[in-house]
Amino acid sequence: MQGEQMACDFLETRGHHILDRNWRGGHLEIDIVSEAPDGVHFVEVKARTAPASAPLDKQVTAIKKKRICAAALQYLNSHSLSGKEVFFDVVSVLFDGAQTMLKYYPQAWIPMFT
Numbered sequence: 001m002q003g004e005q006m007a008c009d010f011l012e013t014r015g016h017h018i019l020d021r022n023w024r025g026g027h028l029e030i031d032i033v034s035e036a037p038d039g040v041h042f043v044e045v046k047a048r049t050a051p052a053s054a055p056l057d058k059q060v061t062a063i064k065k066k067r068i069c070a071a072a073l074q075y076l077n078s079h080s081l082s083g084k085e086v087f088f089d090v091v092s093v094l095f096d097g098a099q100t101m102l103k104y105y106p107q108a109w110i111p112m113f114t
Contacts, residue, residue: 003047003093004031010091010102016041025078028071032091039085042072044108050096060090060108069111 008018016034023030032043044060060068068088076082090108094101 003091003095004045006047006093006100006102007032007043007045007091008034010104011036011041011043014104019079020075023071023075025071025074028067028074030068030071030075033075035084039087040076040081041087041089041106042068042075043089043091044068045091045093047093047095050094065109065111 004021008021011032011034012018014036016036018032018034019040020033021031023033030042031045032041034041034043044064046060065088072086072088076084076086087107088109088111090105092101092103092105094103
């Protein structure tokens with residue numbers, strides 16, 4: 001939760017308005033939903049304590065991306081946000097002793113809907 005709070009604080013400094021945190025639609029979940037001047041952002045937060053075995057943004061698997069996309073579609077339809085530009089972002093937070101490293105990956109992936 002500390003990682004998610006840090007991610008929200010960071011996004012707000014970049015002009016995002018946090019719409020929801022830990023939003024659930026059935027078995028689907030989105031860590032952060034924010035709105036910025038460019039559109040709606042669905043943000044996955046990966047927070048770990050060092051050492052991390054792999055770059056945190058790479059720990060968002062294809063299955064997880066698919067679930068986030070399904071949740072995003074559900075969210076957009078239930079919140080009258082259709083027609084807005086949509087982005088899928090990742091924020092990684094690495095806690096390493098007294099240091100904390102936050103990295104933002106805007107447009108971390110572009111979903112392919114078939």
